[in-house]
Amino acid sequence: MEFEILLASHLSQPEFSPRQNAVLDSALRLLVDGGEKALTTAGVARAANCSKESLYKWFGDRDGILSAMIGFQASKVRTFDEGSERLTNESLRAHLVVFARDLLDVLAGDVSLALNRLAIGQASRDGSKLGQMLQEHGRRQIGKRAGALLDAGRRVRLLQFDDGEEAYGTLYGLVVSDLHLRMLLGEDMSRAKQSFSLRAERAVDAFLLLCGSKKDTVKP
Secondary structure, eight states, rough: OOOOGSSSSOOOOOTTTHHHHHHHHHHHHHHEEEEEEEEOOHHHHHHHHOHHHHHHHHOHHHHHHHHHHHHHHHHOOOOOGGGGGGHHHHHHHHEEEEEEEEHHHHHHHHHHHHHHHHHHHHTTTTTTTTTIIIIIIIHHHHHEEEEEHHHHHTTTTSSSSHHHHHHHHHHHHHHHHHHHHHHHOOOHHHHHTTHHHHHHHHHHHHHHHHHOOOGGGGGO
């Protein structure tokens, strides 16, 4: 079964229009190609062929653009619509595998690496907000959506855990391990990227062995 057919794709934040998403794409390309210095409101306006007034109206200042870019990236990690189906052991595993694969793809992308490296470089500066924005609009938003899936699995007794944050931390650790750190340090990940699907499945199976209800931990 193709896991992707089980859920809707959330590749853009619903509060942004297609035109605004296109502007964010232009901003992301600027950051990857030119680094922090290229990411100015004037530069984004030129690259996206829009006015600076429109940028300020949609996103506010440069920090607002960065915040929107981070949220745009985080939205590419898919979860599921809780009201659309009743979870089964098979569908829970499928949703978790898609989540894990999306997470790896986003973390390994040039944009994520550029944003994280920029945040690390600014970490010692007074008044730097990028690290906080990455936490608030990136990792925590992804964690909230994943947490909703885990809680849904617990409510129908497919998962058992006492602390949702701890359960998500376990899942995240199994999926990512030290991979993101190695990517940030510049290690060649071309071979690892080819096995992301297998890595995602193995991580989810290990998570289900740890947190799955005993009668429902058998791999479908």
